[in-house]
Amino acid sequence: MGSCGLFRFSRMAVVLSVLAVMVAMPCGVAAQSLAGVWSGTIEVGQTKLPLVFRISEAGDGFAATMDSPAQGVRGVPVDSVACDGMSVTMSIARLGVDIRGMRRGDVITAVFRQSGLELPLALARGDEASVAAPRPQEPQPPYPYVVCEEVTFPSAAGGIEMHGTLTLPEGDGPFTAVVLVSGSGTQNRDEEILGHKPFKVIADYLTRRGIAVLRYDDREWGRSYEGATTSDYADDALNAVAWLRRDRRIDPSRVGIAGHSEGGTIAFMCASRSDDVAFVVSMAGMTIPGRECIVWQNRQALLRAGVSEEAVSRYCEVVGTVFDGMADAGRALSAEEAGQLVSEAVTAAGATDIPQAICTELVKSATDATAWFRFFVGYDPADDLRRVRCDVLAVNGTHDTQVEAESNLGVLERCAELSGRLTVRRYEGLNHLFQHCTTGLADEYYNIEETFSPEVLADVAGWILSRDAGEVPESGAMR
Helix, strand or coil: CCCCCCCEEECCCCCCCCCCCCCCEEECHHHHHHHHHEEEEECCCEEEEEEEEEEEEEEEEEEEEEHHHHHCEEEEEEEEEEEEEEEEEEEEECCCCEEEEECCEEEEEEEEECCCCCEEEEEEEEEEHHHHCCCCCCCCCCCCCCCEEEEEEEECCCCCCCEEEEEEEECCEEEEEHHHHHHHHHCCCCCCCCCEEEHHHHHHHHCCCCCCEECCCCCCCCCCCCCHHHHHHHHHHHHHHHHHCCCEEEEEEEEEEEEEEEEEEHHHHHHHCCCCCCEEECCCCCCHHHHHHHHHHHHHHHHHHHHHHHHHHHHHHHHHHHHHHHHCCCCCCCCCHHHHHHHHHHHHHHCCCCHHHHHHHHHHHHCCHHHHHHHHCCCCCCCHHHHCEEEEEEECCCCCCCCCCHHHHHHHHCCCCCCCCCCCEECCEEECCCCCCCCCCCHHCCCCCCCCCHHHHHHHHHHHHHHHCCCCCCEEEEC
């Protein structure tokens, strides 16, 4: 997941920004026992947002931070904590958040106010274990395999060392091996998101079944590094493959890449560049042009918000034209260039009814676009797909609202140039993270206990092992 924007509650969206400074404000001596972990949930429309407040003693008063686990954000500083008898108030000034309530024992009954909204919030005292969302699939030691916690290999970027975890089945090998490649945004080796660790779950499942797995932190993780594109991440993944192939415990002819989301796209990119990639597993990987993927995401979000089809089509035409201009420029645009680009796109689409606020946001997007974004919106995977010669397993959930299943899997099914065996599988009712879900929207991810569908885990492992045996699994759509 990428970084979040301004913390804002509305009927349609909830977004959170991490602030930088913690300020402790005085509080009465009688309320010293307020220190501790307090948690509760606010409901914004159909969205439930757990909040966790960690209150600690600081001089004569208290300091506090707020977590919003469902948004993947921790440690938002609370500017003031005040106590007067049973009364408790907290505020986060720069977010316009004000919380006022009454404490009775280990419960604070409060009202959460922001941007004109008033929402009930009941906070209960607990501990770290009590506020952690249940994740029953997350593996726990002892493990029935070898875990090499800190392995390193060179990044494609000069002078940067990649850090990861290698899990090896018991025995001498040589083993089939998989490199796990994460999706967009700065990810750690577990692809950790909203309390879930899908790559840790996948690595555990595969290694228990005799497959070695290397998962690694993105090159930016824990570093002040920027400027990389999807193509650069593909070079990092190929370095991971090369490193594994040199390990005597690994069969160099059986090293593949399993990528999730953008990582699936990267897996195809790698296979098109090197015959060292023995197979590809694409988990919700994008195969349509990046521009089309993001425009589709915009379209779905607007339609869910109740915007008319006609208005949505005009808006998406404008967005697509702006993306094309950004990609063609090959560099960041000036404010003047971006303004002209947006103005011409609006005129060409006959979309003069688009609110000025949206146009302003598009101009900002065009001027602030990173090298990654400019590459992504201009990238069409078609040429890379035509050069893939290895076996491919591609899986998607039908409830994926980030990488649409039919269009992306359809590209593979129509790609006559793929010379390896192709297995395509659609999973009814799974979202982008391969969780069983209701709507598929991202606001469900946190509240779902399942981290990764057991049937997809079984199918991925079965496909890899069957491929090793020279077979193709019978289930699923195959060619």
